[in-house]
Amino acid sequence: MNAWVLLLGGLTVWAIHFFLLYSFASLFPGQEIARILTLAATAPALAVDALLLWAAAGRAFQTDELDRWVYDVSATGAALSFIAVIWQALPALLV
Amino acid sequence: MNSETGFDPELLNRFPTSEERPKGEVEELNRIWAAPSGWARLTVVNNNYIGIFYTGTAFLFFLLAGALALVMRTQLALPLNGILPQETYNQFFTMHGTMMMFLFAVPMMEAIGILLLPQMLAARDLPFPRLSAYAFWAYFVGGLSFFASLFFGLAPNGGWFMYPPLTSITYSPGINADFWLLGIGFIEISAIAGAIEILVGVLKTRAPGMTLARMPIFAWAMLVFAGMIIIAFPAVILGTLLLEFERALNWPFFDAARGGDPLLWQHLFWFFGHPEVYIIFLPAAGLLSMMVSTFARTELVGYHLIVLAILATAFISFGVWAHHMFTTGMPDLSISFFSAASMAVSVPAGIQVFAWIATFATGRPRYNTPTLFLLGALITFVMGGLTGVMVALVPFDWQVHDSHFIVAHLHYVLIGGAVFPMFAAFYYWMGMTSSRALSERLGTWVFWLMFAGMHITFLPMHLTGLMGMPRRVYTYLPESDWMATNLISTIGAFTLGAGILLFLVDLARNFRFTVEDDAGNVYGGGTLEWLPTGLYSTRSIPVVRSRSPLWDDPNICEDVEKGRYLLPNAPTGHRETIITSPLRAEPQYLQIMPGPSPWPLLAALFTAGFFVLLTIQAYTPAVISGVLTIPCVLRWLWETDRPVAVRTADVGAGIRLPTYVTGPSTHGWWATIILLIVVFMIFLMTVFSWFFLYGIHPRLWSAPDNLLSLVPVLGGYGAAAGLLFLGRHLLARTKSTHWSPATQILLAAIALVAAFGIDLWSWRESALDPELSAQAALTFAFLSQQGLLVAITAIMALYLALRNARAMITRPRNTTFDVVFLFMLYTAGQGSVTAVLTRLAPAGFPA
Ligand code: HEM
Ligand SMILES: [Cu+2]
Numbered sequence: 001m002n003a004w005v006l007l008l009g010g011l012t013v014w015a016i017h018f019f020l021l022y023s024f025a026s027l028f029p030g031q032e033i034a035r036i037l038t039l040a041a042t043a044p045a046l047a048v049d050a051l052l053l054w055a056a057a058g059r060a061f062q063t064d065e066l067d068r069w070v071y072d073v074s075a076t077g078a079a080l081s082f083i084a085v086i087w088q089a090l091p092a093l094l095v
Numbered sequence: 096m097n098s099e100t101g102f103d104p105e106l107l108n109r110f111p112t113s114e115e116r117p118k119g120e121v122e123e124l125n126r127i128w129a130a131p132s133g134w135a136r137l138t139v140v141n142n143n144y145i146g147i148f149y150t151g152t153a154f155l156f157f158l159l160a161g162a163l164a165l166v167m168r169t170q171l172a173l174p175l176n177g178i179l180p181q182e183t184y185n186q187f188f189t190m191h192g193t194m195m196m197f198l199f200a201v202p203m204m205e206a207i208g209i210l211l212l213p214q215m216l217a218a219r220d221l222p223f224p225r226l227s228a229y230a231f232w233a234y235f236v237g238g239l240s241f242f243a244s245l246f247f248g249l250a251p252n253g254g255w256f257m258y259p260p261l262t263s264i265t266y267s268p269g270i271n272a273d274f275w276l277l278g279i280g281f282i283e284i285s286a287i288a289g290a291i292e293i294l295v296g297v298l299k300t301r302a303p304g305m306t307l308a309r310m311p312i313f314a315w316a317m318l319v320f321a322g323m324i325i326i327a328f329p330a331v332i333l334g335t336l337l338l339e340f341e342r343a344l345n346w347p348f349f350d351a352a353r354g355g356d357p358l359l360w361q362h363l364f365w366f367f368g369h370p371e372v373y374i375i376f377l378p379a380a381g382l383l384s385m386m387v388s389t390f391a392r393t394e395l396v397g398y399h400l401i402v403l404a405i406l407a408t409a410f411i412s413f414g415v416w417a418h419h420m421f422t423t424g425m426p427d428l429s430i431s432f433f434s435a436a437s438m439a440v441s442v443p444a445g446i447q448v449f450a451w452i453a454t455f456a457t458g459r460p461r462y463n464t465p466t467l468f469l470l471g472a473l474i475t476f477v478m479g480g481l482t483g484v485m486v487a488l489v490p491f492d493w494q495v496h497d498s499h500f501i502v503a504h505l506h507y508v509l510i511g512g513a514v515f516p517m518f519a520a521f522y523y524w525m526g527m528t529s530s531r532a533l534s535e536r537l538g539t540w541v542f543w544l545m546f547a548g549m550h551i552t553f554l555p556m557h558l559t560g561l562m563g564m565p566r567r568v569y570t571y572l573p574e575s576d577w578m579a580t581n582l583i584s585t586i587g588a589f590t591l592g593a594g595i596l597l598f599l600v601d602l603a604r605n606f607r608f609t610v611e612d613d614a615g616n617v618y619g620g621g622t623l624e625w626l627p628t629g630l631y632s633t634r635s636i637p638v639v640r641s642r643s644p645l646w647d648d649p650n651i652c653e654d655v656e657k658g659r660y661l662l663p664n665a666p667t668g669h670r671e672t673i674i675t676s677p678l679r680a681e682p683q684y685l686q687i688m689p690g691p692s693p694w695p696l697l698a699a700l701f702t703a704g705f706f707v708l709l710t711i712q713a714y715t716p717a718v719i720s721g722v723l724t725i726p727c728v729l730r731w732l733w734e735t736d737r738p739v740a741v742r743t744a745d746v747g748a749g750i751r752l753p754t755y756v757t758g759p760s761t762h763g764w765w766a767t768i769i770l771l772i773v774v775f776m777i778f779l780m781t782v783f784s785w786f787f788l789y790g791i792h793p794r795l796w797s798a799p800d801n802l803l804s805l806v807p808v809l810g811g812y813g814a815a816a817g818l819l820f821l822g823r824h825l826l827a828r829t830k831s832t833h834w835s836p837a838t839q840i841l842l843a844a845i846a847l848v849a850a851f852g853i854d855l856w857s858w859r860e861s862a863l864d865p866e867l868s869a870q871a872a873l874t875f876a877f878l879s880q881q882g883l884l885v886a887i888t889a890i891m892a893l894y895l896a897l898r899n900a901r902a903m904i905t906r907p908r909n910t911t912f913d914v915v916f917l918f919m920l921y922t923a924g925q926g927s928v929t930a931v932l933t934r935l936a937p938a939g940f941p942a
Binding site: 003069 | 306307399400402413426432434678790
């Protein structure tokens, strides 16, 4: 099961982060607090992504073909998620 | 190599074996897997047949919906044309859009999956053949009845997304809208049945050694496709349920005057509707990936990036639904979040496109009809993607919303992302099901007519839209400047139609369905579906050692055919396949599979009857038809979950696998959990609706007056859960008497019924009236779901008792018992949350 957690970890972080952002913007429409909460949720999301990246990349040098593949995909996914989370939060600074 | 299940991977190195197989094994396989003939052919469950029926039906709906499109285009060719009156035009675009999306695109992908997956994974069949048969027949009957509504002028006319209040009883008083709501709700059930089949199939029936890293991309795509259906479709099921309740019972979910909100529908619909687009695109992209590799004669470049892209698309596509609602006045910040996500979702699609281009660049490509369709798909899809990024930009969308620009955009993505790939796949995989391949010469014509027709129709349509022509209008004025582009579009549509007609000619000339002497691997693909097969799929199930086994091991076809791999015979004398573990595909056990049966067919007929009769308001016959479904389903299940005489069987090279396994590693357990996720998603969407409506009209909500009833309700559900665990405990103790575990389950069912009864009664006694407020209406929507679950569990408990009385419940554990246990436990849980939520949340209702 651990393999699935890693494989889907980065993307799950993105999804949770997205739904938090959507809830903040809907709960506090047009209020400053929505932006602050957005930034507050972004920091831990990025931290978890970094953690996932570290966990997966650190183990990517395996002899077992499947393990190597899983860590490889997971690390790329976490990196992708890291960028996507920043992108997703940008409107709070720009709009 | 590491192991996932404790199975020693070294054992697989014994294959291929070298000794001769005894005579008569192939005959035995043929006998066991034979399809019934004559009229009994209708009861067939083999994936080859169901797959081809399914594909054929989906293609039929494509043709019918396409014919509607041509009539619409004829109407729009000239201003003030008189071919279609306004009302008929409304019905036509609604039927065209709805059929294309619900009856063609999604079922077609599911159909291709059912046809190809078992062969691609080298399984004997998908794990629940009777479920596939049920899904197909439900879809076939339901779809045809839905289409027939057109001939009575009763077809729905509210557009494929059926927005209220236009579709509420005030503005759509006829039963047209009900056809949509009940018909589509029903088709979704069939889609979900297929998705469960595909999910469990891909995770649990892959050939040994086919790890996640060696799975064909199409299998990855279908895995994600099915997962997305499980998460997305419940939203539209709930939506159709609520709107039907509103229309039939006057419960105001979408009526702003009584605390509802029409935007709730839009949220529910698009939470399903946008992922739907990717549900259609991902399998098509999976097909493209497979073909690109074959045609370029090299391994796919960036396999792991493509897998990641497929997964990323699935996740991100759930965060973009509100881009269909940019003009509804949502808060700026929310809109921007959806806009950002909508732009992000194009990145994974881009990754796939670049991987395909790279594969072509590094390989030695061949040019033939499927390659043409493949390149046509690429170009068209990329163009649709570009206009997609344009409409993801909010100000641009405000400009073109609801205009023909959108019609052009959506057809570029759908035709480029699904129709052209499908035609490529038809040509490519035809050799698997037909004794003759399709004609290359005609195929070139088919392609160019379709490709040219597509662009002639839809490229000028962007302009028509930018010049201001709204979508969904049945005509326009001569002064409007929209004449030239409309005429060109119509000419293009008929060119496209001519291409499809030519394809039909080719089909008639060359398509000859067969299982045994197929035309074979015309294009030289490297994956397992090109192994020699019969109705039993492959003679023996190969050990997979790479992503393209047929390219890497030139002997594999012969070895498989000579029975030198796993399961070269039928050791139990029944239909069977090897269940493997989800990550590494290590053999776990032999699954005994059911054979042909009329019961799934009858169950499908009665379910369809229920929905169709309900639509035409024949309530008594509807209920009778619905009730008749129950014995059919139970009868079909009755023959399953039976241990066979041999406890373990030799699957070749001295490897023995058990023939009956229970618990969390089994296919039955997985299917139950997935079904419960569907139920939970419907519930979760209701919870969303609850907080959404509360957020819009908090002042219209009031605190309920039946708080005290919470005690007996929770007590009842708690008692049910306790009894369930007790029953499970007793079952494991082999010494206990014949009746006791099933008795606990019956008692648990009684506790569930009692708890639900008290809950319902307390609400009926309370001051809340579901016709007067959305709060009360939603409370009763929660209760309706709970009531349905409780009724199902009651039937399950009786069924279990019946099996127990026939001594069919194995000890210490039993799959049927586990399934009932899980379902009832879940029901107790959802009932408790329902009871608490409806009474206590949102905390401290302002009075
Ligand atoms: C065969 C070529 C096709 C032609 C000529 C065509 C033509 C049309 C036309 C004329 C409309 C109505 C435009 C309006 O008045 O608003 C339309 C709408 C639509 N089409 Fe197609 N179409 C084709 C294929 C497809 C395919 C393959 C799909 C999906 C897989 C599709 C999905 C839709 C949808 C979803 C709508 C919107 C319906 C609505 O407004 O409710 N079409 N199409
Ligand atoms: Cu969308």
